[in-house]
Amino acid sequence: MKIFPDHFIDTINAATENKQPLRIRGSGSKDFYGNPQALQHSSVLDTSTWQGIVDYEPSELVITARSGTPLAEIEKLLHNHSQMLAFEPPHFHASATLGGCVAAGLSGPRRAYTGAVRDYVLGTKLLDGQGNILSFGGRVMKNVAGYDVSRLMTGAMGTLGVLLEISLKVLPRPATERTLCFQASTPEAMAIMRRCTAEPLPVSATCFHDSQLYIRLSGAESAVQTAHARLGGDKINDDDHFWESIRNHTHSFFQEGKSSGKSLWRLSIKPTTPPLSLPGKQLIEWGGALRWLVTDKDADAAVIRIHAADAGGHATLFHGNKTAVPVFHPLSPALLKIHQRLKQQFDPAGILNPQRLYTEF
Amino acid sequence: MNSNQLIEAFRKFLPAETILHEAEDLRPYECDALSAYRQVPMVVVLPRTEAEIAAILQICHAERVPVVARGSGTGLSGGALPHAEGVLLSLARLNRILEIDPASCTACVQPGVRNLAISEAAAHYGMYYAPDPSSQIACSIGGNVAENSGGVHCLKYGLTVHNILRLRVLTIEGDILEIGADALDSPGFDLLALMTGSEGMLGIVTEITVRLLPKPETVKLVMAVFDDVRKAGEAVASVIQAGIIPAGMEMMDKITIHAVEDFVHAGYDLEGAAILLCESDGMAEEVADEIERIRTILQASGATRISLAQDEAERQRFWAGRKAAFPAAGRVSPDYYCMDGTIPRKHLAHVLEQIEQLSAKYGLRCMNVFHAGDGNLHPLILYDANQPGELQKAEAFGARILEICIEAGGSLTGEHGVGIEKLNQMCLQFNDAERSRFHAIKAAFDPESLLNPGKAIPELHRCAEFGAMHVHGGAEKFPEIPRF
Numbered sequence: 001m002k003i004f005p006d007h008f009i010d011t012i013n014a015a016t017e018n019k020q021p022l023r024i025r026g027s028g029s030k031d032f033y034g035n036p037q038a039l040q041h042s043s044v045l046d047t048s049t050w051q052g053i054v055d056y057e058p059s060e061l062v063i064t065a066r067s068g069t070p071l072a073e074i075e076k077l078l079h080n081h082s083q084m085l086a087f088e089p090p091h092f093h094a095s096a097t098l099g100g101c102v103a104a105g106l107s108g109p110r111r112a113y114t115g116a117v118r119d120y121v122l123g124t125k126l127l128d129g130q131g132n133i134l135s136f137g138g139r140v141m142k143n144v145a146g147y148d149v150s151r152l153m154t155g156a157m158g159t160l161g162v163l164l165e166i167s168l169k170v171l172p173r174p175a176t177e178r179t180l181c182f183q184a185s186t187p188e189a190m191a192i193m194r195r196c197t198a199e200p201l202p203v204s205a206t207c208f209h210d211s212q213l214y215i216r217l218s219g220a221e222s223a224v225q226t227a228h229a230r231l232g233g234d235k236i237n238d239d240d241h242f243w244e245s246i247r248n249h250t251h252s253f254f255q256e257g258k259s260s261g262k263s264l265w266r267l268s269i270k271p272t273t274p275p276l277s278l279p280g281k282q283l284i285e286w287g288g289a290l291r292w293l294v295t296d297k298d299a300d301a302a303v304i305r306i307h308a309a310d311a312g313g314h315a316t317l318f319h320g321n322k323t324a325v326p327v328f329h330p331l332s333p334a335l336l337k338i339h340q341r342l343k344q345q346f347d348p349a350g351i352l353n354p355q356r357l358y359t360e361f
Numbered sequence: 362m363n364s365n366q367l368i369e370a371f372r373k374f375l376p377a378e379t380i381l382h383e384a385e386d387l388r389p390y391e392c393d394a395l396s397a398y399r400q401v402p403m404v405v406v407l408p409r410t411e412a413e414i415a416a417i418l419q420i421c422h423a424e425r426v427p428v429v430a431r432g433s434g435t436g437l438s439g440g441a442l443p444h445a446e447g448v449l450l451s452l453a454r455l456n457r458i459l460e461i462d463p464a465s466c467t468a469c470v471q472p473g474v475r476n477l478a479i480s481e482a483a484a485h486y487g488m489y490y491a492p493d494p495s496s497q498i499a500c501s502i503g504g505n506v507a508e509n510s511g512g513v514h515c516l517k518y519g520l521t522v523h524n525i526l527r528l529r530v531l532t533i534e535g536d537i538l539e540i541g542a543d544a545l546d547s548p549g550f551d552l553l554a555l556m557t558g559s560e561g562m563l564g565i566v567t568e569i570t571v572r573l574l575p576k577p578e579t580v581k582l583v584m585a586v587f588d589d590v591r592k593a594g595e596a597v598a599s600v601i602q603a604g605i606i607p608a609g610m611e612m613m614d615k616i617t618i619h620a621v622e623d624f625v626h627a628g629y630d631l632e633g634a635a636i637l638l639c640e641s642d643g644m645a646e647e648v649a650d651e652i653e654r655i656r657t658i659l660q661a662s663g664a665t666r667i668s669l670a671q672d673e674a675e676r677q678r679f680w681a682g683r684k685a686a687f688p689a690a691g692r693v694s695p696d697y698y699c700m701d702g703t704i705p706r707k708h709l710a711h712v713l714e715q716i717e718q719l720s721a722k723y724g725l726r727c728m729n730v731f732h733a734g735d736g737n738l739h740p741l742i743l744y745d746a747n748q749p750g751e752l753q754k755a756e757a758f759g760a761r762i763l764e765i766c767i768e769a770g771g772s773l774t775g776e777h778g779v780g781i782e783k784l785n786q787m788c789l790q791f792n793d794a795e796r797s798r799f800h801a802i803k804a805a806f807d808p809e810s811l812l813n814p815g816k817a818i819p820e821l822h823r824c825a826e827f828g829a830m831h832v833h834g835g836a837e838k839f840p841e842i843p844r845f
Contacts, residue, residue, distance in 0.1 A: 059598040060705050060736075082604055111545065118551055119523050132794045140703040141735035142520065142775035144509045144558040145783075145790050146818065147802050151522070151554030160550075172604035197466055198488075200575040200644065222646035270543035272465045289545045312543030329548040334536035338805055339549055345801035357549065 008162060009131040011045050016130070016349040024158040024353055026068055026097030030104050034157055036322050038356035045162060047099050054165060055139065058083060062122060062139045064167040067099025074098060078170055086114040086171040091248050099163045105155025108247035109205035109216070112197070112271075112286035118154040120169045126153060126161035129347025139167045152342075158353040159361065160346040174204070174218035179242065180233030182213040186275045186284075189213040192231070193287045194272065201227045207246055209253055209283040216243060246285065253283045257294040263320025265293040265304055269313030276307055292318075301325040328357060336360060362424040364403045367448070370420050371406060375413060379454070381405035390449050393434045393441040394496075397698070397752060398781050402429065402443030409454045411567040415531055418565065421448055421811060422533050429813050430561040432473060432501030436508060437699055438780025440560045440816055447814075450565065452503050458482050459568070465543065466573045467526060472503025472566050476510075479571060488573040491518035494776070495684055503566050509558030511776040513609045513683070514640075516734035518574070520776070522557040529568035530556060533807050538564065555802065560778050561813040563806040577642035580608070581652045582676045585664040586633035590614060593635035594709040596662035597733045600639065603658055605651060609640040610734035611683050614713070617728040617741075618682075620689040627682030628675075630666055637664075637733065638683055686730045687741065694726070694743035698755045702766030703775035706736045715765050716740055723758040725751070737775035738766070764789060779817045787817075788824035796821065 015022050023042040025031070031039075050068035058081040065074055071091055078084050088108030089101040102124075107116040123137030136149035153160060182192065189208040192215070196203040202219035215231065216239065217224045228235070236242065245251035249258070257264025267276070271288035280295030293304065297320055308315035314329035331339060336358070343350070343361040354361065362370070364382060371380050381387055382404045391399045403426075408414045421428050427447030434441055443449045455471035458479065462468070463486035468479055476497040480489040493512035494500055500510070506528065511520045518524070527541035541553040556563055587593040593612055600607060613621070613629075613636045622629045629636055637659070641651040652669065659667050670676035690697040704712055713729060720727045728741040740762055744755040763773040763786045773779070773786040787796065799818040803810065819827075 057705075057707065059602040060707060061601060062705075105546075105551070115519070115523060116546065118554060119519065128798070132798075134795050134798060135791075136795065138770065138772055140705060140771045140775070141516065142511055142703050142732075142737045143772040144774050144776060144778055145772050145787060146779070146795070146799050147559055147563075148509075148522070148554045148557065149798065149802070151551050152802075154551055154554075155546075156550050172601075172606065175604070194464060198463065198575055200577050202644070202647070219643070220647040220650050222650050223644045226644055226646050268542075268544040268546050270465060271545075272462075286545060314542065314544065314548045316548070331549050332539065334532070334538050335540075335549060335552070337536070338538065338552065341805035342550060342802065345805055346798070 005127065005133060005164060008045065008127055012127065012129065012131045012162075012351065015043070015351045019349070020351065021354045022351050024103070024162050026100040027070070027093060027095035029091065029093035029096040030100050032319065033104055033327075034356040035327050035359055037359055038353055047162065048097060050164065053077065060139070061141070061170050062167055063170055064139060064165060065098050066165055067097060067163040069098045071096045071098055071101055079173070082173050083170045084173045085120070085168065087111055087117045087120055088247055089117060098166055102154050102163055102166050103156065103158045109207065109243055109285060112206070112289055113204050114171070118151045121150050121154050121166065122169055123167040124150040124153050124163055125165035126163050128161045129349055129352050133164070134161070137167065141169060157357040159343060159357050161352065176221045176224045177204070177216060177218045177239070178224050178228060179214055179216045179236050179239035180228060180231060181236045182215070182233045183211060184208070184213045185211070189284070190275070190288050193284070197271070197287045201231070203227070205243060206287050207283065207285050214242065253281065253292070253294065256281070257292070258319045261297050262294055263297050263299065264318040265295065265320070266316040266318045267291040267293060267304070267308045267311070267313060269308055269311035273311040276311070278304060278307055297321055305329060326359060331358065362426065367420070367424070367426060368404055371404070371417065374416050375406060375408065379407040379409070381407070390431065390434070390443060390451070393431070393436040393439060395437050395439040395780065395782055398439040398442050400443045400445055402449035403446055405449040405451060407451045407454050411531065414450070414565055414567060415535065417448065417450065418531060418533055419535055422535065422809070425809060425811065427811050427814050428533070430503075430507070430565055432504030432507070433475070433499050435496040435500040436504060436780065437701065437777040438774065438782045440507065440778050440780035440813070442781050442816070444814065452501065455567065461486065461573075463488065466575075467543070467570050468573055469568065469570045470502055472506070472569060473501050476500050476502055476505055483573050487576050489576055490571050491524050491574050492521050495687065502569055502571065506557055506566055506569060507559065507561050508776065508778040511732070511735070511737070513611055513732065515732070516610060517606050517608045522554055524572050525553065525557065525569060526572055527570035528553060528556055528566050530564035530566050532564045533809070533811050541570070543570065558778070560780065560817040562803050562817055563812065565812070577608075579645045579648040580640060580642040580676065581648050582638060582640045582670040582679050583652060583655055583659065584668045584670070584679050585637045585639065585659040586630040586666040587635045587637065587663065588633065588665050589663070590635045590713055591710040592663045593637050594706065594733070596637060596659050596664065598706060599658050599662055600655060601734070603654060605654060607639050607655065607734060608642040609638065611638045612636065612731040612733040613683060613686065614729040616726060617686055617689070617730055620693045620728060621682040621685050624689040624692055625681045625685045627678050629682055633665065638679060683730065686728065690728055690741040690743060695745040695747065696743070696752075698742040698744060698759050699777070700740045700742065700759050700762050701737070701774045701777035702763050702771055703735070703737045704766050704769045704771035706733070708769040712738065712765055712769055716762060719758055719761055723754050725755060725758055727758070732775070735775070736771065760786060781816055784819040784823060785827045787819050788827045793821055793824065796824065
């Protein structure tokens with residue numbers, strides 16, 4: 001009987017021989033994410049059965065798991081030991097896997113305050129486009145031996161290799177969490193959000209939508225109480241459910257963005273940028289650094305991208321007409337050249353998720 | 362192009378005083394803080410602008426002249442060791458803080474700015490730059506990026522890679538890369554992470570945007586003394602297991618305690634086998650709670666004495682001992698050799714025991730200071746370079762320590778970098794396929810291998826030679842892979 005990596009290697013070798021593009025897929029919860037051209041004529045390399053937690057020692061603050069392991073399973077285990085994935089990865093489906101989470105590089109509400117998935121990736125074992133199994137990084141917090149290939153894999157959308165195993169730093173769950181709600185105009189909300197970053201307050205998430213500002217405090221009971229007293233605002237009930245709806249895009253704002261006739265844009269920009277004047281509805285997270293935009297399906301992508309670039313950032317078409325518009329913000333020619341060379345080095349046959357990130361490779 | 366022609370070419374756009382080529386002017390650049398390796402460069406240039414750097418790189422690229430970038434020269438792995446036929450590119454004169462933006466909590470700086478200067482400039486706004494390598498008075502932020510430097514607070518606040526947002530990079534081919542952004546992420550591959558810790562091998566950083574943090578309201582420090590290193594190690598695990606991430610958690614062994622106490626009179630207990638410093642920061646109320654919990658845990662772990670720094674002066678004094686560990690080593694021994702391995706913390710006691718055995722075997726004393734929270738061990742091997750053979754013994758001892766770290770599932774370098782020093786051990790930590798991939802990454806940025814050639818990633822033939830003298834457990838690590 002063949003063990004799994006051998007099966008993956010055989011698949012890659014066959015794909016190289018037949019010039020057959022592969023679509024690396026865990027549970028498929030992010031099938032929508034990326035350029036749809038990648039879906040054409042590709043066959044699936046299924047990682048969803050490559051499951052299992054390889055190593056977890058709470059006192060080391062490190063967990064290592066295979067890429068097909070459901071995020072939910074990992075988070076449940078961590079929860080049982082009062083720990084967590086501090087970057088709050090979105091689960092766009094209950095079956096979302098660790099591999100997809102790292103490959104997509106998306107982080108949730110806590111990101112602006114405790115860091116992104118790339119900040120917690122310590123090591124990876126991967127399969128490159130020539131069927132080599134390679135290990136980079138490790139299971140220790142600090143490691144500067146060699147280039148940081150593990151973080152390079154994070155957010156590369158599977159274009160540089162098939163993730164087999166990932167080691168992540170984990171953090172203790174805060175003793176207490178409390179969410180405050182404020183009625184506010186957009187400029188008022190933005191001012192409070194900036195205060196939450198500039199002052200040493202135990203803030204772990206911010207969200208503004210529909211004249212309501214939500215601020216989540218996390219930490220020791222005493223710190224949360226003091227911060228609440230300083231900031232004011234009303235404590236809300238069922239706040240876990242609210243943040244989950246933001247994180248997993250089940251909130252009505254995101255539901256509308258996914259509906260036909262609409263598109264959902266993700267603008268990641270300099271946090272101090274004043275409210276963007278773009279047609280449609282917005283939801284602001286990350287202290288102003290993340291602006292979600294629900295707009296008409298035929299809204300001018302170029303205008304949205306110019307706004308994002310002018311604000312020091314970039315715009316991603318999360319949901320919408322992706323056959324007409326590239327999903328990810330175009331790269332400068334100099335950066336594109338480096339990307340293409342890296343792709344060439346890791347996947348010379350161009351079989352791993354071609355075009356999913358950029359149609360040029 | 363010989364050195365005279367090269368100097369001529371540089372003179373067309375650089376003032377004479379920014380080109381050094383006389384023997385006595387080159388000498389100060391022959392090494393960084395790892396003085397066991399020395400090499401005088403062909404020429405040193407001290408550009409003041411990005412345009413000057415671009416012009417220097419253009420000539421070096423056209424003429425295939427190697428370029429080694431250097432910040433303040435405080436590196437501990439020989440990463441800035443010059444190339445005999447190359448240009449030493451000092452970035453020390455690009456030392457301006459371009460902008461501090463308190464609203465977005467960022468600072469935009471040139472690479473030659475000193476690490477501490479950023480925090481000093483940000484202090485006016487109640488902010489600071491978190492990574493604090495022990496050389497922070499002198500080391501440059503560009504060097505920090507090249508090495509992914511940490512410091513005593515990185516368990517809670519992260520390394521350089523976690524605290525920078527954007528880099529502006531010149532490639533040897535003349536392209537300007539804007540990597541990262543003023544936003545929290547950027548499209549495409551995470552080149553910001555790839556550049557961080559790349560030891561000047563991929564590009565020349567000309568501008569850096571760093572993240573600033575609000576200064577914590579309150580900081581408190583507890584010092585605990587243990588009669589057994591093992592107990593101290595277990596105390597560290599217990600603190601973390603209890604859900605506490607201290608702002609800093611540092612350990613020193615007995616020989617270190619004695620060396621630093623003689624030197625700075627920090628008030629350390631000379632009877633102790635290990636001292637643990639544990640810092641908490643944040644809002645006053647939470648710090649008070651956390652310190653109480655830490656004290657309880659340390660007590661339960663068998664600490665023989667626990668002292669809370671009563672005021673800022675005492676806190677600074679407790680820290681002074683830890684921060685003086687390296688100079689203290691220099692005081693008790695003519696020379697010392699600083700190692701930088703990382704290990705999963707649970708193996709601490711075992712690794713320290715092995716180091717003790719090696720110390721007896723090589724007849725060299727070894728001080729151990731430990732970033733206990735994140736598993737980063739700095740054994741300081743004491744030796745006397747004037748005694749024939751001692752340097753070689755120290756190097757062999759050090760190499761063995763790194764191998765023990767790798768065997769324990771750790772890494773040969775946590776924050777000092779590979780440089781020229783740890784090339785052999787890279788052969789143990791990575792196989793040929795992995796090292797080939799590192800070379801491929803370099804080639805994507807620097808196809809002719811002109812930037813800091815020969816550092817950080819060993820050539821395949823070097824590992825084949827090293828492998829021949831160094832066979833583990835009677836078997837080659839990867840017998841199936843062809844060696845050149």
